[in-house]
Amino acid sequence: MKKIxxxxxxxxxxxxxxALDELGYPGMTISDVKGHGKQKGLEQIxxxxxxxxxxLPKLKLEIVVIDDDLSKILNAIIREARTESIGDGKIFVYDxxxxxxxxxxxxxxxxx
Numbered sequence: 001m002k003k004i005x006x007x008x009x010x011x012x013x014x015x016x017x018x019a020l021d022e023l024g025y026p027g028m029t030i031s032d033v034k035g036h037g038k039q040k041g042l043e044q045i046x047x048x049x050x051x052x053x054x055x056l057p058k059l060k061l062e063i064v065v066i067d068d069d070l071s072k073i074l075n076a077i078i079r080e081a082r083t084e085s086i087g088d089g090k091i092f093v094y095d096x097x098x099x100x101x102x103x104x105x106x107x108x109x110x111x112x
Contacts, residue, residue, distance in 0.1 A: 001096040001109065002070050006061040007033065007089040008081045013059055015080040020063070023076055027112070029062040039086045056087060064096055066109050 008016060013030065020028065034055035043052050065073050074091060082088055101111040 001064055001066060001099055001112065003062065003064050003094040003096050004070075004073060004077070005092045005094070006063075006077050006081070007035070007058050007091075008061060008077070009083070009087065009089060010057060010059050012081040012083075012089075013061075016061065016077055019076040019080045020073065023069070023072060025063060025065060025069070025073060027063070031060040031062070033058050033060045037087070037090070058089060064099055064112050066112065 006016075017028070020026065034057055036054060036056055043050055045051075061077070063073070070093070074093070077091060098107065099109075099111040100107055
């Protein structure tokens with residue numbers, strides 16, 4: 001099993017969620033986060049004064065998938081979240097040692 005953490009633009013969520021639903025992965029955790037990458041935020045003008053927004057609003061999508069589905073899930077997230085502009089986000093993939101569904105007591109792949 002793998003855990004995917006994808007940092008995406010908020011406006012990409014609906015498209016990413018729909019793509020994951022179609023692949024049979026409707027369950028996910030979404031968190032509001034803020035951050036910046038290489039662009040280090042952006043500069044804006046408000047009332048004639050320039051100011052820098054260091055941390056931009058993003059969403060963190062977390063989902064655990066079986067190993068066989070990893071590449072198709074990653075491709076779906078990339079396809080739907082990519083705008084080809086700075087700030088599209090990042091994806092991180094981690095190994096998951098175990099998963100347990102609390103309600104039923106199922107372990108492993110059956111728990112996801």
